[in-house]
Amino acid sequence: MVKKMQASKLIKCLRFKKVLPAEYEDFTVSLLTQNTKEVIENSIFVAVKGAQFDGHRFVKEAIQAGAKMIIAQERVAIDGVPVVYVENSKRAMAILSSHFYGNASQALRVIGVTGTNGKTTVTHLIEAIFRAQGEETGLIGTMYRKIGSEIFPTKNTTPDIITLQRALNKMVERHVSTVAMEVSSIALIQGRVWGVDFDIAVFTNLTRDHLDYHKTMANYEHAKSLLFSQLGNCYTGNGDDKVAVLNIDDPVGRQFQQDTAAHILTYGIEQPAMIRATDIKIHSQGTDFKLHVFDQVWPIRVKMIGRFNVYNILAAFAAAYAAGVKSERIITALSEFSGVKGRMQLITSTTGVSVVVDYSHTPDGLFQALKTLDEVAQKRVLCVIGCGGDRDHGKRPKMGEIAVKYSDLAIFTSDNPRTEDPEKIIAAMLTGVPGKSEVPVFVKRRAAINYAIKQAQPGDVVLIAGKGHEDYQIIGKEKRHFDDVEEATKALKLKEQADK
Numbered sequence: 001m002v003k004k005m006q007a008s009k010l011i012k013c014l015r016f017k018k019v020l021p022a023e024y025e026d027f028t029v030s031l032l033t034q035n036t037k038e039v040i041e042n043s044i045f046v047a048v049k050g051a052q053f054d055g056h057r058f059v060k061e062a063i064q065a066g067a068k069m070i071i072a073q074e075r076v077a078i079d080g081v082p083v084v085y086v087e088n089s090k091r092a093m094a095i096l097s098s099h100f101y102g103n104a105s106q107a108l109r110v111i112g113v114t115g116t117n118g119k120t121t122v123t124h125l126i127e128a129i130f131r132a133q134g135e136e137t138g139l140i141g142t143m144y145r146k147i148g149s150e151i152f153p154t155k156n157t158t159p160d161i162i163t164l165q166r167a168l169n170k171m172v173e174r175h176v177s178t179v180a181m182e183v184s185s186i187a188l189i190q191g192r193v194w195g196v197d198f199d200i201a202v203f204t205n206l207t208r209d210h211l212d213y214h215k216t217m218a219n220y221e222h223a224k225s226l227l228f229s230q231l232g233n234c235y236t237g238n239g240d241d242k243v244a245v246l247n248i249d250d251p252v253g254r255q256f257q258q259d260t261a262a263h264i265l266t267y268g269i270e271q272p273a274m275i276r277a278t279d280i281k282i283h284s285q286g287t288d289f290k291l292h293v294f295d296q297v298w299p300i301r302v303k304m305i306g307r308f309n310v311y312n313i314l315a316a317f318a319a320a321y322a323a324g325v326k327s328e329r330i331i332t333a334l335s336e337f338s339g340v341k342g343r344m345q346l347i348t349s350t351t352g353v354s355v356v357v358d359y360s361h362t363p364d365g366l367f368q369a370l371k372t373l374d375e376v377a378q379k380r381v382l383c384v385i386g387c388g389g390d391r392d393h394g395k396r397p398k399m400g401e402i403a404v405k406y407s408d409l410a411i412f413t414s415d416n417p418r419t420e421d422p423e424k425i426i427a428a429m430l431t432g433v434p435g436k437s438e439v440p441v442f443v444k445r446r447a448a449i450n451y452a453i454k455q456a457q458p459g460d461v462v463l464i465a466g467k468g469h470e471d472y473q474i475i476g477k478e479k480r481h482f483d484d485v486e487e488a489t490k491a492l493k494l495k496e497q498a499d500k
């Protein structure tokens with residue numbers, strides 16, 4: 001619950017500010033928002049400079065809608081409503097919303113997960129472990145926000161500061177004790193998690209993505225490092241100090257050991273990590289391996305396939321271990337976990353052809369998915385792949401190359417073209433492919449899926465990559481219903497009928 005608070009009392013948390021006019025009529029704050037569309041009577045509107053719009057230009061609109069106070073970092077020409085001038089309105093928003101929503105993160109065990117790939121998977125694994133301990137859990141990530149089993153839609157993987165603080169506040173209200181949260185590099189650099197008191201921070205891996213935004217891998221790595229450098233810097237000695245969980249097979253994970261003052265729990269397969277997997281055996285129904293936790297060893301069988309998923313399991317194990325859950329209990333929960341929607345999701349059929357829908361939309365994700373399927377497929381691996389528009393252009397030739405190199409037949413198509421010309425995106429993918437004229441191309445994703453499934457023979461696996469759980473396709477500015485699982489199921493049914 002949000003406590004009723006007087007505006008004058010709330011803004012006390014901002015240390016360096018100038019309020020103009022200094023004298024104003026106080027009021028009980030009904031809402032704190034950065035979006036004019038949300039403003040109600042007695043709101044405080046925070047003017048934020050965004051990539052597309054400048055909130056300072058919407059101040060008059062906010063006042064008309066009922067805002068009684070404005071927080072701004074630049075001069076705004078208005079009368080009658082006090083303006084609180086600050087150095088940076090996003091930072092002010094983080095400080096204000098943390099106070100307004102009761103510093104909710106301090107009452108929760110917040111586990112943040114960052115890295116290029118595996119965040120959604122690891123957060124779901126962590127959620128499953130804590131639920132199995134009988135705890136009420138919260139989850140914040142790409143697919144949705146969740147409180148217990150209740151699902152809320154989301155726009156971003158890591159929400160904006162106010163949405164996030166509101167969500168954490170609601171979680172406290174609903175008696176959540178542990179929150180598993182994806183923390184994107186873009187959110188870290190934009191300060192969306194300022195004020196969130198993480199208890200455990202997990203690093204999965206760093207490979208190419210989002211260079212449209214970060215421009216260089218060094219900037220991208222720096223953004224990720226913030227989760228670890230911002231992790232608490234004092235030691236209570238009560239067994240609840242902050243912990244950084246790091247994949248030390250990745251050189252970036254090794255680097256992050258220098259960036260944090262927190263306790264460190266390492267995991268990996270190749271390096272002598274504290275939590276380690278050996279003797280990995282991948283089969284069509286799952287993966288077996290030996291789990292080493294310091295000097296103890298357990299054989300473990302999970303239902304998820306792939307060496308990359310062993311990393312995800314190790315990351316989730318380490319996070320729960322850091323929180324004090326007993327190893328045996330974590331292992332039981334992990335063994336029962338059946339996977340995340342749209343991540344290596346298997347669709348079988350009586351034709352002998354299997355389809356796997358996977359959210360691999362980065363070069364490394366695609367490589368991992370194809371390598372895994374190559375190990376379990378009885379015969380060929382076919383791959384339907386496209387690349388997203390208005391996203392990192394440099395991924396395109398690399399993903400084209402990987403698709404052709406590591407599958408028996410790659411079919412190029414569209415992902416979410418957004419405002420770009422889908423044919424140009426495919427042409428960019430083809431520049432990474434030697435002998436590109438041999439690659440079948442279908443601009444329409446449905447046609448590509450149908451073609452792949454028609455071409456497939458018993459024993460073959462068709463990987464439909466890139467869109468995973470998404471139930472839409474964004475073409476131009478329009479979001480149309482499109483679901484890879486639905487499309488594959490229909491195409492498999494047609495194949496079954498044709499076989500009769």
Ligand SMILES: CC(=O)N[C@H]1[C@@H](OP(=O)(O)OP(=O)(O)OC[C@H]2O[C@@H](n3ccc(=O)[nH]c3=O)[C@H](O)[C@@H]2O)O[C@H](CO)[C@@H](O)[C@@H]1O[C@H](C)C(=O)N[C@@H](C)C(=O)N[C@H](CCC(=O)O)C(=O)O
Binds near residue numbers: 035142
């Ligand atoms: C490029 C980018 O990151 N944009 C994010 C950013 O928006 P922005 O800076 O463009 O904001 P803006 O639209 O210019 O608006 C500026 C201000 O004016 C206000 N405004 C605007 C219009 C109006 O009529 N009234 C009004 O008050 C807005 O509320 C805002 O406060 O801040 C918004 C609020 O935090 C985000 O929702 C938005 O994410 C957009 C939708 C997006 O697509 N972001 C992607 C790139 C992203 O963040 N991805 C990551 C990683 C995904 C992953 O790897 O899983 C993520 O965490 O989602």
Ligand SMILES: Nc1ncnc2c1ncn2[C@@H]1O[C@H](COP(=O)(O)OP(=O)(O)OP(=O)(O)O)[C@@H](O)[C@H]1O
Binds near residue numbers: 115122312360364
């Ligand atoms: N540990 C991993 N290493 C490499 N690839 C992975 C790993 N885990 C998952 N993947 C691949 O990346 C895809 C996306 O996985 P997941 O959704 O868990 O990652 P994410 O980090 O949340 O991605 P996003 O940034 O898009 O939200 C999977 O479908 C799989 O192909």
Ligand SMILES: N[C@H](CCC[C@H](N)C(=O)O)C(=O)O
Binds near residue numbers: 387388389391416470
């Ligand atoms: N979080 C990622 C998801 C990409 C998914 C893919 N289907 C695409 O649209 O490019 C992004 O927004 O860049």
Ligand SMILES: [Mg+2]
Binds near residue numbers: 119120141142157
């Ligand atoms: Mg995700």
